[in-house]
Amino acid sequence: MTQVLLAGGCGFIGSHLADRICRRPDVTRLVVVDNLWTGRIENLAAVADPRVEFVQSDVETFSSETKFDEIYHLASPASPPWYMAQPLRTISANVVGALNLLGLLKPGGVIGYTSTSEVYGDPVITPQPETYRGSVDCTGPRSSYDESKRCVEAMLFEAHRVRGTRVKVVRLFNVYGPRTRPDDGRAVSNFITQALQGKPITIFGDGAQTRSWGHIDDIVAALERYFWLEGTEYPGPVNIGNDREISVLEVAEFIQSHFPKSPITFLPPVVQDPTNRRPDLTLCNQILPGWQCAIPYEEGVMLSVEWFRKEMLIPA
Amino acid sequence: MTQVLLAGGCGFIGSHLADRICRRPDVTRLVVVDNLWTGRIENLAAVADPRVEFVQSDVETFSSETKFDEIYHLASPASPPWYMAQPLRTISANVVGALNLLGLLKPGGVIGYTSTSEVYGDPVITPQPETYRGSVDCTGPRSSYDESKRCVEAMLFEAHRVRGTRVKVVRLFNVYGPRTRPDDGRAVSNFITQALQGKPITIFGDGAQTRSWGHIDDIVAALERYFWLEGTEYPGPVNIGNDREISVLEVAEFIQSHFPKSPITFLPPVVQDPTNRRPDLTLCNQILPGWQCAIPYEEGVMLSVEWFRKEMLIPA
Numbered sequence: 048m049t050q051v052l053l054a055g056g057c058g059f060i061g062s063h064l065a066d067r068i069c070r071r072p073d074v075t076r077l078v079v080v081d082n083l084w085t086g087r088i089e090n091l092a093a094v095a096d097p098r099v100e101f102v103q104s105d106v107e108t109f110s111s112e113t114k115f116d117e118i119y120h121l122a123s124p125a126s127p128p129w130y131m132a133q134p135l136r137t138i139s140a141n142v143v144g145a146l147n148l149l150g151l152l153k154p155g156g157v158i159g160y161t162s163t164s165e166v167y168g169d170p171v172i173t174p175q176p177e178t179y180r181g182s183v184d185c186t187g188p189r190s191s192y193d194e195s196k197r198c199v200e201a202m203l204f205e206a207h208r209v210r211g212t213r214v215k216v217v218r219l220f221n222v223y224g225p226r227t228r229p230d231d232g233r234a235v236s237n238f239i240t241q242a243l244q245g246k247p248i249t250i251f252g253d254g255a256q257t258r259s260w261g262h263i264d265d266i267v268a269a270l271e272r273y274f275w276l277e278g279t280e281y282p283g284p285v286n287i288g289n290d291r292e293i294s295v296l297e298v299a300e301f302i303q304s305h306f307p308k309s310p311i312t313f314l315p316p317v318v319q320d321p322t323n324r325r326p327d328l329t330l331c332n333q334i335l336p337g338w339q340c341a342i343p344y345e346e347g348v349m350l351s352v353e354w355f356r357k358e359m360l361i362p363a
Numbered sequence: 364m365t366q367v368l369l370a371g372g373c374g375f376i377g378s379h380l381a382d383r384i385c386r387r388p389d390v391t392r393l394v395v396v397d398n399l400w401t402g403r404i405e406n407l408a409a410v411a412d413p414r415v416e417f418v419q420s421d422v423e424t425f426s427s428e429t430k431f432d433e434i435y436h437l438a439s440p441a442s443p444p445w446y447m448a449q450p451l452r453t454i455s456a457n458v459v460g461a462l463n464l465l466g467l468l469k470p471g472g473v474i475g476y477t478s479t480s481e482v483y484g485d486p487v488i489t490p491q492p493e494t495y496r497g498s499v500d501c502t503g504p505r506s507s508y509d510e511s512k513r514c515v516e517a518m519l520f521e522a523h524r525v526r527g528t529r530v531k532v533v534r535l536f537n538v539y540g541p542r543t544r545p546d547d548g549r550a551v552s553n554f555i556t557q558a559l560q561g562k563p564i565t566i567f568g569d570g571a572q573t574r575s576w577g578h579i580d581d582i583v584a585a586l587e588r589y590f591w592l593e594g595t596e597y598p599g600p601v602n603i604g605n606d607r608e609i610s611v612l613e614v615a616e617f618i619q620s621h622f623p624k625s626p627i628t629f630l631p632p633v634v635q636d637p638t639n640r641r642p643d644l645t646l647c648n649q650i651l652p653g654w655q656c657a658i659p660y661e662e663g664v665m666l667s668v669e670w671f672r673k674e675m676l677i678p679a
Contacts, residue, residue, distance in 0.1 A: 135465070135518060135521065138462070142454070143459055146451065166501060181496075181499075184496055185514075186517070188524065197514070198501075201507055201511070202507070205450035216502075
């Protein structure tokens with residue numbers, strides 16, 4: 048008799064989490080709340096399960112007479128062009144959304160939150176452990192995302208401290224794979240959709256900036272273990288990501304090697320684009336022994352290419 | 364025909380700002396919103412002005428058919444024991460409050476926000492310029508205050524960037540003086556109220572932590588210059604405070620020297636109490652030429668002693 052609320056369940060990561068929740072025999076009801084701002088209802092079509100109810104609503108205003116045993120808050124755009132275009136809405140979805148969701152939690156229930164490596168800003172240490180306080184410009188163009196994620200972390204850890212609320216907070220590093228919007232705007236999906244259309248592959252800056260590329264299947268495997276399979280009560284934050292650090296240029300060159308008609312071109316760097324990203328997974332390895340990102344980007348990118356090819360109706 | 368909304372206008376700093384707003388002949392109406400959580404209606408009694416309307420309301424839910432030319436958002440507890448006791452309410456007052464207030468701003472109007480030196484956390488550089496990104500633990504016991512202030516900064520600078528909203532953000536360093544609640548809980552008011560009652564003066568930690576003590580009269584003089592007197596459109600953030608860096612122990616010893624019956628005693632340090640604070644005033648000096656904290660703590664503290672003596676009905 049477990050009732051679960053998933054906010055942002057039509058999004059890239061949220062819809063994969065919905066799939067995993069549906070594997071659980073103990074779940075009797077899964078309410079997916081999404082306003083379809085960046086999420087897509089097609090993502091949720093994968094869930095042909097009578098226990099799933101979809102409610103099109105902002106997370107801030109969703110109301111329910113039922114209280115939930117588990118709530119997962121993934122309702123936020125995650126791609127810079129999307130959140131930079133509507134920064135106040137981004138802050139509201141995260142912060143006001145979290146306040147609203149806390150009110151929908153059954154006493155003794157647990158709330159899970161997908162925070163982000165962006166809480167580290169442009170880090171001056173590598174790899175980044177959870178204790179690193181970060182280097183975020185709270186007045187800058189990435190601040191609506193970075194600071195609202197930080198503020199929700201504060202809210203949840205303070206709810207844990209003063210009320211004993213059960214919380215589980217992960218800091219996700221870069222994730223890619225199927226169900227990313229073709230117009231998402233981040234590097235891997237940009238490169239793939241450009242290559243599939245025979246357009247130039249565009250890199251912002253010189254491509255020397257590094258990222259931690261985690262394939263969605265690996266990442267949701269970690270999420271389901273931490274959120275419900277392991278039975279841990281550790282509140283987090285826990286870094287989840289791939290600690291193989293790869294430059295943006297290397298990924299672009301790999302994709303280009305399969306699409307020789309798409310030359311790599313360079314555009315001016317994005318303002319305050321972080322120079323590096325690499326998770327310190329020491330804590331993650333303790334919480335989720337044996338877990339790692341098993342899919343190398345060379346394999347994950349090619350799997351993604353096939354998904355985008357179908358999605359964009361481009362013949363092989 | 365200037366209509367002004369002041370949120371938190373019954374608070375320590377807010378009520379002094381109300382006094383300054385009332386000096387302006389161009390202001391036709393001043394609406395003071397305060398829920399009297401940490402503010403006190405007695406503070407506003409100083410404003411015996413028919414243009415002033417007091418509304419007892421949370422800042423998050425205050426509504427008005429009028430839109431305002433100027434809005435000042437000072438609705439937040441500022442003392443650690445107060446915000447640590449109700450951290451979610453603190454986040455809501457700041458962040459949800461700011462979202463609500465933005466909706467009450469007339470097109471072309473200006474919103475002023477009192478952010479804080481706490482956005483720098485426990486700084487690793489001194490003095491702290493506005494460009495310093497800070498060292499805040501977004502999972503720690505001070506995070507509800509620090510991170511909600513950071514998040515509102517993000518919101519306002521993003522509103523400025525995407526909508527052209529006129530914003531003015533100050534980062535206030537430590538402020539003390541008349542109208543601080545006797546039960547506020549911060550160092551200067553604690554020391555004075557303890558001394559006036561003949562109790563021991565209690566220092567958390569060894570007292571070597573430094574602060575930037577600005578007397579309220581100096582601080583509101585800077586606020587009125589920046590917010591309306593100077594005519595600047597600079598959005599901030601601007602540090603405002605005293606760059607004479609003084610240890611907590613020095614202030615305690617100064618007060619103790621006037622109250623020899625109150626010995627100084629030491630208590631365990633407060634978790635994550637910042638070790639140092641000192642504003643870099645380079646930018647402030649450009650925006651507000653000639654301004655500085657003119658009242659030395661030796662004078663300001665004695666003025667405060669007299670105010671607290673009357674407030675607490677303690678005979679001289």
